[in-house]
Amino acid sequence: MSEISFAEALNAAMRDSMRENPDVVVYGEDVGQLGGVFRVTDGLTAEFGEQRCFDTPIAESGIVGTAIGMAMHGARPVVEMQFDAFAYPAFEQVVSHAAKLRNRTRGSVTLPLVIRIPYGGAVGAVEHHSDSSEGYYAHTPGLTVVTPATVADAYSMLRASIAHPDPVVFLEPKRLYRSTATMSLPVTTEELDRAVVRREGRDVTLLCYGPTVDTALATADAAMADGYDVEVVDLRSLTPFDDATVTASVRKTGRAVVTHEAPSFAGYGAEVAARVTEHCFHYLEAPVLRVAGYDAPYPPPLLERYYLPTVDRLRTALSRLQWESQWTENDPSPLRVAAAAPHAANQDSGVVA
Amino acid sequence: MSEISFAEALNAAMRDSMRENPDVVVYGEDVGQLGGVFRVTDGLTAEFGEQRCFDTPIAESGIVGTAIGMAMHGARPVVEMQFDAFAYPAFEQVVSHAAKLRNRTRGSVTLPLVIRIPYGGAVGAVEHHSDSSEGYYAHTPGLTVVTPATVADAYSMLRASIAHPDPVVFLEPKRLYRSTATMSLPVTTEELDRAVVRREGRDVTLLCYGPTVDTALATADAAMADGYDVEVVDLRSLTPFDDATVTASVRKTGRAVVTHEAPSFAGYGAEVAARVTEHCFHYLEAPVLRVAGYDAPYPPPLLERYYLPTVDRLRTALSRLQWESQWTENDPSPLRVAAAAPHAANQDSGVVA
Amino acid sequence: MDLRQLLANQLSRVWRYSWTLLGDEAHIQDMKRNTATSGVTVPPALEPLRLVDSQGGRVSTPPLPVPELDTLGALHRAMVIGRRFDRQASALARQGRLAVYPSSFGQEACQVGGVLALAEQDWLFPTYRDTVSLVTRGVDPVQALTLLRGDWHSGYDAHAHRCAPQCTPLATNASHAVGLTYAARQKRHQASVPAQASTAPSNSADPAEVEADTAALVLMGDGATSEGDAHEAYNFAAMWNAPVVFLIQNNQWAISVPVRKQSRAPTLAHKAMGYGIRGLHVDGNDAAAVYAAVSQALTEARAGEGPTIIEARTYRMDPHTNADAPQRYREPSDVERWQNHDPIDRLESLLRAEGQLDDAGRADLDATAEKLATRVREHMAQPDELDPNEILAHTYTHPSAMLREQQANLAAEIGEARA
Amino acid sequence: MDLRQLLANQLSRVWRYSWTLLGDEAHIQDMKRNTATSGVTVPPALEPLRLVDSQGGRVSTPPLPVPELDTLGALHRAMVIGRRFDRQASALARQGRLAVYPSSFGQEACQVGGVLALAEQDWLFPTYRDTVSLVTRGVDPVQALTLLRGDWHSGYDAHAHRCAPQCTPLATNASHAVGLTYAARQKRHQASVPAQASTAPSNSADPAEVEADTAALVLMGDGATSEGDAHEAYNFAAMWNAPVVFLIQNNQWAISVPVRKQSRAPTLAHKAMGYGIRGLHVDGNDAAAVYAAVSQALTEARAGEGPTIIEARTYRMDPHTNADAPQRYREPSDVERWQNHDPIDRLESLLRAEGQLDDAGRADLDATAEKLATRVREHMAQPDELDPNEILAHTYTHPSAMLREQQANLAAEIGEARA
Ligand SMILES: Cc1ncc(C[n+]2csc(CCOP(=O)(O)OP(=O)(O)O)c2C)c(N)n1
Ligand SMILES: Cc1ncc(C[n+]2csc(CCOP(=O)(O)OP(=O)(O)O)c2C)c(N)n1
Ligand SMILES: [Mg+2]
Numbered sequence A, B: 001m002s003e004i005s006f007a008e009a010l011n012a013a014m015r016d017s018m019r020e021n022p023d024v025v026v027y028g029e030d031v032g033q034l035g036g037v038f039r040v041t042d043g044l045t046a047e048f049g050e051q052r053c054f055d056t057p058i059a060e061s062g063i064v065g066t067a068i069g070m071a072m073h074g075a076r077p078v079v080e081m082q083f084d085a086f087a088y089p090a091f092e093q094v095v096s097h098a099a100k101l102r103n104r105t106r107g108s109v110t111l112p113l114v115i116r117i118p119y120g121g122a123v124g125a126v127e128h129h130s131d132s133s134e135g136y137y138a139h140t141p142g143l144t145v146v147t148p149a150t151v152a153d154a155y156s157m158l159r160a161s162i163a164h165p166d167p168v169v170f171l172e173p174k175r176l177y178r179s180t181a182t183m184s185l186p187v188t189t190e191e192l193d194r195a196v197v198r199r200e201g202r203d204v205t206l207l208c209y210g211p212t213v214d215t216a217l218a219t220a221d222a223a224m225a226d227g228y229d230v231e232v233v234d235l236r237s238l239t240p241f242d243d244a245t246v247t248a249s250v251r252k253t254g255r256a257v258v259t260h261e262a263p264s265f266a267g268y269g270a271e272v273a274a275r276v277t278e279h280c281f282h283y284l285e286a287p288v289l290r291v292a293g294y295d296a297p298y299p300p301p302l303l304e305r306y307y308l309p310t311v312d313r314l315r316t317a318l319s320r321l322q323w324e325s326q327w328t329e330n331d332p333s334p335l336r337v338a339a340a341a342p343h344a345a346n347q348d349s350g351v352v353a
Numbered sequence C, D: 001m002d003l004r005q006l007l008a009n010q011l012s013r014v015w016r017y018s019w020t021l022l023g024d025e026a027h028i029q030d031m032k033r034n035t036a037t038s039g040v041t042v043p044p045a046l047e048p049l050r051l052v053d054s055q056g057g058r059v060s061t062p063p064l065p066v067p068e069l070d071t072l073g074a075l076h077r078a079m080v081i082g083r084r085f086d087r088q089a090s091a092l093a094r095q096g097r098l099a100v101y102p103s104s105f106g107q108e109a110c111q112v113g114g115v116l117a118l119a120e121q122d123w124l125f126p127t128y129r130d131t132v133s134l135v136t137r138g139v140d141p142v143q144a145l146t147l148l149r150g151d152w153h154s155g156y157d158a159h160a161h162r163c164a165p166q167c168t169p170l171a172t173n174a175s176h177a178v179g180l181t182y183a184a185r186q187k188r189h190q191a192s193v194p195a196q197a198s199t200a201p202s203n204s205a206d207p208a209e210v211e212a213d214t215a216a217l218v219l220m221g222d223g224a225t226s227e228g229d230a231h232e233a234y235n236f237a238a239m240w241n242a243p244v245v246f247l248i249q250n251n252q253w254a255i256s257v258p259v260r261k262q263s264r265a266p267t268l269a270h271k272a273m274g275y276g277i278r279g280l281h282v283d284g285n286d287a288a289a290v291y292a293a294v295s296q297a298l299t300e301a302r303a304g305e306g307p308t309i310i311e312a313r314t315y316r317m318d319p320h321t322n323a324d325a326p327q328r329y330r331e332p333s334d335v336e337r338w339q340n341h342d343p344i345d346r347l348e349s350l351l352r353a354e355g356q357l358d359d360a361g362r363a364d365l366d367a368t369a370e371k372l373a374t375r376v377r378e379h380m381a382q383p384d385e386l387d388p389n390e391i392l393a394h395t396y397t398h399p400s401a402m403l404r405e406q407q408a409n410l411a412a413e414i415g416e417a418r419a
């Protein structure tokens, strides 16, 4: 057991994968000698040589494009995009090739390829360094999109992603790189497509992932004072979505809030809200609310705290879940208390962004 | 009055804008002498010269990037991306600059810029020529995203887009280019941010836009036989969303289905479903269902009819809207019929893709 | 500027260069380092390299090694078959039996010359334009048309033929080729170095390839060179010293846009200068020259001398695709002019003049080509047995529960429609 | 290859070229057309052009027009002020008073030389690295630090200074510059041709600019040249014959990656060959040379001779930013070596030797620089008055109902927090 940081866990996942499988290759901008601007690839060049961990010219489309070619031929490339917004130049390669080549070739060409993208804010960085781009990737069939929120998941999910047969967009919450846990590695690799209940609760389900999981857990603690027993579900796998875990939770609690840093409009939270509503309609006492980034570009560092979802915003959203109506699966009567569901227009809420 | 095609209406909108305002410049791949692969820019070079309508090298990022520079300096560029998937190379310019420059400069640099993108399928085209990319753009704050579905709107919305002070992603449903209407131009330019009720109905609201509006209207006709009186709302403006029109419709009908060609998962329909649910929760008798493209890459031409939303799929979705429960704003009693809202799990539906 | 002036300039600005002229030791050292790692600095020829002229005569001082007679025969044969295939496909497109067909009529020397220069273990990266190159590579002609018929996005086994699916987004396959050769080199390296104990299964390629140096040929159009992806791929190839040959088929047009609107460089091969790699400018209607240039570039690449950009000057005789309207942007006389430079006629004249081909030989060849065309025609006359369930079958190796539900819905719908 | 061989090759492959050698009329015509529209074919010099050597001596045969003495004085002055500003900003970053600071210590000759060559009506397109260029352009030093302090994404009036916001996504501002000059040319054209009756209001620029030819200077790093966007912008500039100068500050590093991992071309200016435009390779620590090269390129650009790519060889003396750890990837001795080529020392030696500067003059200059630094320091010591409501205020000209609701929610939240 030792104190391991999120970045170190990612590093260990790559190192162990590279030791185990000579096909694994790591490259990108500054990932070699420097070890990456977040030190996530630290020491890999020293251990595995310049052939297996190296710096490339600054050309993100070229990085992903060459990785596709490598993966076509049996390598397992793990490439780093230096920051979220700097993955956009590679968008065509990601959407038109990485996501589609398997389908194009009727499954005969598979692409075991991991695109690591540090994402999200709260690290005091200037423009373009705090985007949350998960919505773009999650909406692209053919991609598997995952994001860890704990040190253990950082390790196990990255290992599982490298072992995965298809392209994985691996989103690393920047604000967590320096978070630590006391543990020993390796941890057992879990299935890549499972959400996890981080905290059990009876009254409401708080759905979160990556950068917002800690905020959600803090909200759950704070909400005790408000009288709400909050269940926190860390989605982990954005594509595919773990309907089983989420549906079970929301059917139990009867209410849900989803949170992320990305702008709310047409964001990933919309999918969560829509599908939870589809699967749990008759269990829901209130609409699924979203607490997300505002629908504006990410602000400058000195103002980012006004933009990001906070415990306060989450508590406000929880308080707006129409608590006068209370039936859930756990309740004795299967019938709603009819009078408790008022139809006044002003009770319907907009986005709590 | 004459027979005017959708493509001709777009052409007339550019021509009239160029006549009126010498700052308007049109360029892209094959838009000059050829008049565009869909002939939407036909004759513009002849009338306005090579300086104001011209072909560029094949470089979409360069096309959008130069347009940003032009717009910074008082020009009003209208650029064409030849097909949806060929706009992806410009993604960084669109997301990191077009969408953000106004914000970056506290409003002192505005970008009156239109990016025309032919989108969607049903034209028998090979891979990469039938993507529906609206979800990516709609999720990007700073962009205005619109899509016409009628010949009149093709004209008036493109004129309004060219007159708009901020960047507009103008999505042109390919399958409509050859559709015609008997009319005379110019038509009065409507506000760019308004949805429109294309057909009034009492029982359920069918939300659609661009390529799916005709399918929705056909569904409404067919659904008469099933006993449903369907209201069809053409969203037109994807960003911003016209909550007023949509909320009024759904509160009236108590049920809604949203349809688009793009894949369902984390697509634009998720936003529609989520916000309609937020705004109309207590009016809804059933979850908002989505009838969208499947969560797979767009299929080859000979199979595309199996992928696209059809009247049949929409009718199936309509029939699944839990018609046993019937209260709407128009009904006499404000209370639900409690027994009519069973909680059996199998009544909750997944995506009808 | 006249020739003399250019030359003087050239001499004074560049070639007079010597280390001792430099004042600063620091600069000298840096520059030595730079120049040691950097590549070729000689601009490609403005006149395209040619081995056989338009009349079928051998040029007097061949600028490239001239292929043997049997290679010339093979080139001719493949071009005749390729063209017959192309004409057949065009006809099918006009009849509506293909979704679309981008013809390479007139560009046979490029497609055939490039492909025949490849070794067994090499990979080909073709575009939508290069169906003739597929047939030349040995892909079944019916499978080669899968994309363009609209049955599926690609119809042949990429691994079996060492031929990537035809690529539509311009210039995007160029970096794939660079990456693929990197992986191949790694495999070879792994095979030579005894591996550490490996627990994970390695998707290793077959042993033959592990031994031979896998090179790649990327086909791209003149228009595609304007894309940022072309630049990034050329540069990655240069930096990785990748055994990749980029064959630019400059057919003078990108749909309606002439090449002079893509670049104002003297030749497209001049781009090589910016990457420190070799650039060659060849006559793209001279199959012998294309073959020789690609062969030489591949040999150099295998010898560790890195990538080459080859511009082959040719002409797109047909419309961009059957859906195009070339009368809007070019004169028929342009096309006629290029008929005098037909790649097949040229090589046929040579072969006949040198006693390698006669009417009987040509008739045999035509019969073979016709058989292939007939097979394609007959196949296309029948409706294909397509399984619509496939549209959801291949997205992921392990479809999610959501996708499986969608598969079930689709299957039910298809079942109902059939019932 | 030795010099002789290179030269022979050069001669035989390229310059022996003449039309009459060509056999085919069609090719001749095409080629004439190509060459008529194409640009410069002379590779840039391998040795960087220099006017003043590291010891401050004037070179004997200057390869560029030497700036007048008062210009040299102005360059020196701006460098001294720029460096003082840069040192102050670095100190503030270390103290945590800036979010981040990418220093241009050592690159002053590029930033100052480039900017002082600009005319009033020209536009500057700087990157995150180029804060000294902003100060040189006349941007208030406190406003110049808005981005890096973290107050807002850009702090100065782009239109007033004809200076785009500093650009972070590499190479992406290069095409903006090309587009901007196109619009400026159109404006001039409109002003000269009596316009048709116009009902829509035209955002026309001011008359001064309508008359003079607006050129643009793009600053970019060596690493940025690898991006596809650099390629596309260079090519658009070439095709549009745009009056744009691309000044590549080759400071030898892209964060931790040395320039030899970006390109294996002899110089980055060689890239110009691929676009048929002029490429120049200058000593980036020689402010006179940078000024002269950019001035000449701007003059040619205004004369309708199109864009130029200039590589200025310099060195990033400081870490990439204050957050960087250069000990991981470079030797301190490398940095020390470059201290001998300091751009300020060099010009100062010259000015002193030629009687243009003495200790008193330098002391005056330092006092001015110190005043500026003090202003910056004092301002940064105080917390800025930021309005958090701004984060939703500028996304659109006309915010939607949804955004107005979000604005109201945010305002309420801010109000509560303040209450
Ligand atoms: C990224 C991208 N942009 C645009 C297109 C649309 N498009 C298809 S073919 C073509 C012209 C290509 O010209 P060229 O590269 O010369 O190849 P050719 O068709 O002449 O063989 C264009 C613009 C595309 N396929 N991909
Ligand atoms: C598109 C893009 N990719 C990656 C980055 C991250 N990044 C910031 S600075 C930098 C190095 C740039 O090097 P260079 O162009 O030489 O400029 P310098 O910092 O040396 O001035 C990188 C990779 C970025 N800003 N934009
Ligand atoms: Mg072409």
Ligand SMILES: [Mg+2]
Binding pocket: D221, D222, D223, D249, D250, D251, D252, D253, D254, D255
């Ligand atoms: Mg640099």
